[in-house]
Amino acid sequence: MAEILANGVRLHVQRLSPSGGPRPDSPLVVMVHGMVMDNISSFYFSLGNSLAHAGADVICYDLRGHGRSERTPDGYGLANAMADLSAMLGAVGVDRPVHLVGNSYGATMALSYGLEFTDRVASLTLIEPPFLIEGLGAEMARSLAQVLVGLSDAEVEQWLEHSAGRAVTRIARSAQSLLRDTSIADDMLATEPFSPERLAQLDVPVLAIYGANSDIIDQAEGLAKLVPRCTLIVLEHHTHAVLREASDYLRTLMRWWLFQRDTPVPPYTRMPGRAFATPDWVTRMIPPSDLNSPGKVDSRVNGADLGTSP
Numbered sequence: 001m002a003e004i005l006a007n008g009v010r011l012h013v014q015r016l017s018p019s020g021g022p023r024p025d026s027p028l029v030v031m032v033h034g035m036v037m038d039n040i041s042s043f044y045f046s047l048g049n050s051l052a053h054a055g056a057d058v059i060c061y062d063l064r065g066h067g068r069s070e071r072t073p074d075g076y077g078l079a080n081a082m083a084d085l086s087a088m089l090g091a092v093g094v095d096r097p098v099h100l101v102g103n104s105y106g107a108t109m110a111l112s113y114g115l116e117f118t119d120r121v122a123s124l125t126l127i128e129p130p131f132l133i134e135g136l137g138a139e140m141a142r143s144l145a146q147v148l149v150g151l152s153d154a155e156v157e158q159w160l161e162h163s164a165g166r167a168v169t170r171i172a173r174s175a176q177s178l179l180r181d182t183s184i185a186d187d188m189l190a191t192e193p194f195s196p197e198r199l200a201q202l203d204v205p206v207l208a209i210y211g212a213n214s215d216i217i218d219q220a221e222g223l224a225k226l227v228p229r230c231t232l233i234v235l236e237h238h239t240h241a242v243l244r245e246a247s248d249y250l251r252t253l254m255r256w257w258l259f260q261r262d263t264p265v266p267p268y269t270r271m272p273g274r275a276f277a278t279p280d281w282v283t284r285m286i287p288p289s290d291l292n293s294p295g296k297v298d299s300r301v302n303g304a305d306l307g308t309s310p
Helices: 041-054 078-091 105-116 136-152 154-162 166-181 184-189 196-200 217-226 247-259 280-284 297-304
Strands: 003-006 009-016 028-032 057-061 098-103 121-127 206-211 230-235
Touching: 003 078, 009 041, 009 078, 028 041, 028 078, 028 105, 041 057, 041 098, 041 247, 078 105, 098 105, 105 121, 105 136, 121 247, 136 184, 166 184, 196 217, 206 217, 206 247, 217 230
Parallel strands: 028 057, 028 098, 098 121, 121 206, 206 230
Antiparallel strands: 003 009, 009 057
16 A cells, blocks of 8 residues: 545555454554654654554554645645544544544654544554643744755755765655745634633543653643543653654554553663753754754754654
8 A cells, every 4th residue: 555545635545464364453653743844654664564463553644734644835724734634534434533643743643633533443542742721823823934044054055965865855845835835824823722621621541742852841731631541641851842752662652552451651761871851042043153064963953853843
């Protein structure tokens, strides 16, 4: 499976099944990636194959305008994204509740989907979800504007032109086009904040994961307090890029969540000497003067995870 038509949009979809095919009781997991500087690969390689090997039936897809999915000029609001997801699930024949797993913006979308279509969701796993009950749309639009400013900086442009690898350059150019040529920023600005009353009535299990050094860690406790069945995991020494930084532990955690949730949460052991921090220049999206210095570009871009956007 590679391409389907859902909600009038061509979406790139990949399904990962256990060896021998899924059983009737196999958890059906749907993974939703982040926005702009992200695509299907972040979940496909980090968690998707691992969960399929563990016995889950896994669906990964590129959001509208991302990866290999169709880039429409508009239609990037949360309502559109949820309609795309519902249509995609119908197109691939899903007829039972799914375990939604989202990263960054994908986690915000998954939470919104769980609120809107609770009967279609078996559980939610939210990795670093931008979560606000006031000003969510403005914050998401601001983040996108910062990304565009950062990608348009002369130093960054010089690096992309002469020093960056082809894969990074391709992702960056695609992000520039998405931000400049579509309505995505305006659509994000129109995003409604979460309702405390609706969150308090959410009746599905929720696993929320944040990095203690994330620039949005202050939103974690608010989410955990409002959602009744929320298990909050905060990983010390990690940032908003926790999916990449702690992928080994997240594979273990997700197997526990799907197959062994009646046992204690698996402990997290940090690799000695490894710690991650969100650089100030990443938060402010102002590249440092020595961005193009040999040996410094890769580590700094990787520190940003190419994904300080929602």
